Amino acid sequence: MSGDLPSSGDASTDEQADNHTQATYTAPDNSHTQNVLPVQSTRTESASPSSETSNALAKITNRQAVDNSPQLSPCEIKQLDKLLASAPYPAAVSIDALKVIQQQRGWVSDTSLSLLSAYIQVSVAELDSVATFYNLIFRQAVGEVVLHPCDGISCDLMGGVEVRAAISQKLHINPGETTPDNRFTLIPLPCLGACDKAPVMIASKHVYPHLTLNKIAQLIDELDGDKK
Ligand code: FES
Incomplete structure (x- = not known):
């Protein structure tokens, strides 16, 4: 740069x-220095988009x-x-x-x-x-809602690994990726400073404590609805 x-x-x-x-x-004019990473997705897009x-x-x-x-x-x-x-x-x-x-x-x-x-x-x-x-300054394009599940050790011991896997499975994205509709980006962060509430996630400036697999599916639906 x-x-x-x-x-x-x-x-x-x-x-x-x-x-x-x-x-x-x-x-x-610094267009020759642009190094913006493309938004990636694991979803397969059809030849004729809906x-x-x-x-x-x-x-x-x-x-x-x-x-x-x-x-x-x-x-x-x-x-x-x-x-x-x-x-x-x-x-x-x-x-x-x-x-x-x-x-x-x-x-x-x-x-x-x-x-x-x-x-x-x-x-x-x-x-x-x-x-x-700073983890919360984004140097590449992100979705409207950025999900930051904690990947610290305390959260992992309390089910954080499964929670993050559930997020990836529901949204069909891996960490660092954005959904094709530009709605969600998944960026796990290390200890969020709320270990007593593990596993936790930050999204839309809120801290979501004591996450479970059921809670995370409902929460993503709610966050999706908030933006529609
Ligand atoms: S390890 Fe998750 S909040 Fe501390």
Whole structure:
């Protein structure tokens, strides 16, 4: 990935202030550096997709168009300005700025990372290292609901292995994959800090404790229904 954008020490305070008040910012053309992994699935797609499948594919296409917008939106700029105004130096807002981008776009593409880098004056390499360190910042496209079942030892001892297998079986995806309708992505995480409630899973900002095989099937149906 290119890291040729200026770091926080390359621009004067005045220049940064000017940058932070602009209405929009257009990303440099870095399409040659794009390394977005395709969404994978183990499902077999038919040669003639149903209307349901076509709708899902159209939805994914539209979503990706938004995800890779070459401009920061006014909403994103407003939130970034607010973060920068209260930070002692630009790099201090890195994780929160990445969350802003992910909240608006669903994930952080290379294009989004370059936009953010240029706007908050933190290098692409630095932002990428922060994004890579945090499990909940996604550097590839994910579904509308990301399931994070715990794969820590306490949860595994309490049935976590079977719970994760049940999720994969119900959704027909393996860890790291997204369903063809772009609804669910399965990303197990190590200890979620709720071992006394094992086995647990985080999804849609909620912690689901004491999961069982029956509970997990019902829960996925409910999460699916929430998004329809
Ligand atoms: S091992 Fe699962 S929450 Fe700690």
